[in-house]
Amino acid sequence: MPDKEFFTEYGEASQYKIQEVIGKGSYGIVASAIDTHTGEMVAIKKINDVFEHVSDAMRILREIKLLRLLRHPDIVEIKHIMLPPCRREFKDIYVVFELMESDLHEVIKANDDLSPGHHKFFLYQLLRALKYIHSANVFHRDLKPKNILANSDCKLKICDFGLARAQFNEGATPIFWTDYVATRWYRAPELCGSFFSKYTPAVDIWSIGCIFAEMLTGKPLFPGKNVVHQLDLITDLLGTPSAESVARIRNEKARRYLCSMRQKSPVPFSKKFPNADPLALRLLERLLEFDPRYRITAEEALAHPYFRGLANVDSEPSMKPISKFEFAFERRKLTKDDVRELIYREILEYHPQMLREYLQGADLSSFMYPSGLDQFKQQFASLEENPSPKERRGTSLLRKYASLPRERVYKSIEETMEDNSDSGRTTSVRRAACQSPPSSQGIDKIRESALRRAFSSQTAPKTPSCSVHYLSRNSSIVLTSAEV
Template sequence: MMNNHDVHDGSSNVRNVMNDFLGIESHREACRYQIESVIGEGAYGVVCSAKDNKDGRMVAVKRMKDVFKAIPEAVRILRELKFDRILTNHENIVSITDVMLPRNRMEFHDVYAVFELFPSDLYRVLRAKVPLSAEHIRWIMYQIVRAVFYIHSANIFHRDLKPSNVLLNEDCDVRVCDFGLARAAFDNAPDLLFWTDYVATRWYRAPELILSYYTSYSTAIDVWAIGCIFAEILGHGRPLFPGKSANHQLELFVSVIGSPSPASIQHVRDERARAYLVSLGRQPPKGFETLFPDAHPLACDLLKGLLEWNPDLRLTAQEALRHPYFSGIHDVSFERTAQPVDPQEFAFEQSRLSVDLIKEEFLKEIVQHYHPEAATRFYTASGQILHESGGHHLEQQSAADRFRQMMRNKELGYSERNLDSMPNYDISGSQLP
């Protein structure tokens, strides 16, 4: 039996049915992920392992907390999500599989991104003194360089390569992760957030960043970081340049790879830095064969090319792949390139962004690429954003809401990634000559 308002407005009945359907789908989505444990935390937020009830796989869920407290930070996080998506189809780059849809279009604060789960990372493996054979090291380094080659082919700089951003599993498969500081090569806007003196990343920072060689930088900054990672592996977890300050970092550079050439010193724009370099005197390189007597000569030769003072003379990622050190595992058919990143992906950065506008940009990213079925909740048929009064305000709990509640119960029980059986993979193929 129909009541009066049903008779009066038949279209409202259709809307009610649609709302009920959308509510059911939202509830199913909310129950998709079951949190297991906290596996990492930092300034960005928290990472949890979780079970994807849709297919039974284990995933990593990264919560980026209070994203919209500061617009520059929100822009950085949206940029990170875009890089994650753009680069996700490479076998040595971590895959992003979902970004949870918020229940309310404009009133959400945290962002939950879902990635494939890897049990450990290179930092923890090195810290735990897990033994790595020469072939394990070579295979790990090949995958890192292959990932960076792909990243650079898309005209993207990673800018924060370090052991903790190299994920590993028991088969020695590598996934490069964390594009929170990445930038596209077409974007020359200054980014003071990155160049301030972060202790955690200084050890992997190229000389041209510390010395302000140039007004713009090249992908060579990532290649230097690869060299620092390689040296740390060869040194059984001992960082090569653990500088306590910018000046100390320069001293370590000079003590290991020798003094830069007079021509390179002239490129240094900062007068005090230039004077400090000159004050250190002329010093010869120590020699990687001396520093790493157990390393193969080809490993030391590659390291020399990666840790070159002059960024113009430093090996590129592509040149590193072709180095004889990787002979026998280097295969051009497995060294794919990417399409250069589309500048339109980041056109939003050119606008004067309010909190509401940056939230709309997040929503576009989430709905278009992860939840297209939800488009009618938030957009008109012509693609215009629906205001809250005209759109569907879901009363049911969203996946993000539910995960936030579960995470609160787990955050105090922080546990590290598992290290027990890493690595157990028997590397086959050509041995180093």
């Protein structure tokens, strides 16, 4: 397929050569492509009708913002977002991601004999990413195997931040979010049946515990069919919780059910997971504490004896809490045009010169680009109308490496330990991995000034604007196996 002109005179589209469809869904289409400048494979995701519903557009805005701010080797990276030809009328957006070969769900399903080395290295990467995310005062809120991408070298990356939130310490008023629709099997017990809850980092820790247990056994730990069944499965393993712990459950029906439940004794983890490393089980018990107050943190978990010889604090970075000015838009009710402008502003983060002009007040609205937008739309339409043989057969796309060669994990662990032993090298790698998109010199100061001005001019409603009706629509922008 020949190179296509893209959106701007910068030649964005000609940089990417489309290969094949690797994912479809209500959001649009994902295609693999080659970056002709670097030879690297990438995934380009076209999100259709972004602004059809404000709630969906807000989720996309939050996600692209968080993925720009959270730059870490164990978090999926947005490499670029295409510049639309018109600031005030665009409907679709094109996001370029690093291309990953599989996801943890497929890896677990295809490998019934994952080794203790796999278990340890996988969990270490997840906790390392979670320490970084939580240090920024961000909660992922939807961790599950399908939202963890994987490569054949056993490297994992957390993706799908569509439900993630940043929290800011602004006094004693609780902050509640009403769109928590994450998969029940990985949902912390304090959230069972609750769609209006205050969150803590402990909800992500519980999810990681469930994922780790799934690695050990090859099947989900708590595959509840409904809220009651979910609580039954949890208490069958952990035993009946204390009255104090039950009181922390927000859902009244769930509390009543737990109070009326017959007394259950906890099952020893050594019996539930007879072939697991005893140190792994000691850590798992801390990850799966019923009461969130007693759940271990990601930072504490990384210091657990289970990771002795692998963990190194120099390769486990934290970051400053995200500025409240970045999410000032959450404090007011937004129209479609408001969200379109905010998403356009995020897109400009990948176009430094235009961002500088925008932040300095330049009017870019009439600047139309002599681009190949129509050609590019036709290219994606052609992919949708003419599926590949794999797609016609209904076989899973982008799953060449679900089965992991046993030697891969040991090579990856050795590389990690080698990096950890060279603190100078580790620091330089970490800094490179955690950089924001490239920008012109001095642009950060201009950006912060603009954010502060915007924040100071806004008035916050007492409750966030959110339509639950549309939250089931899959508008998440990250390529996951659920979309393939």
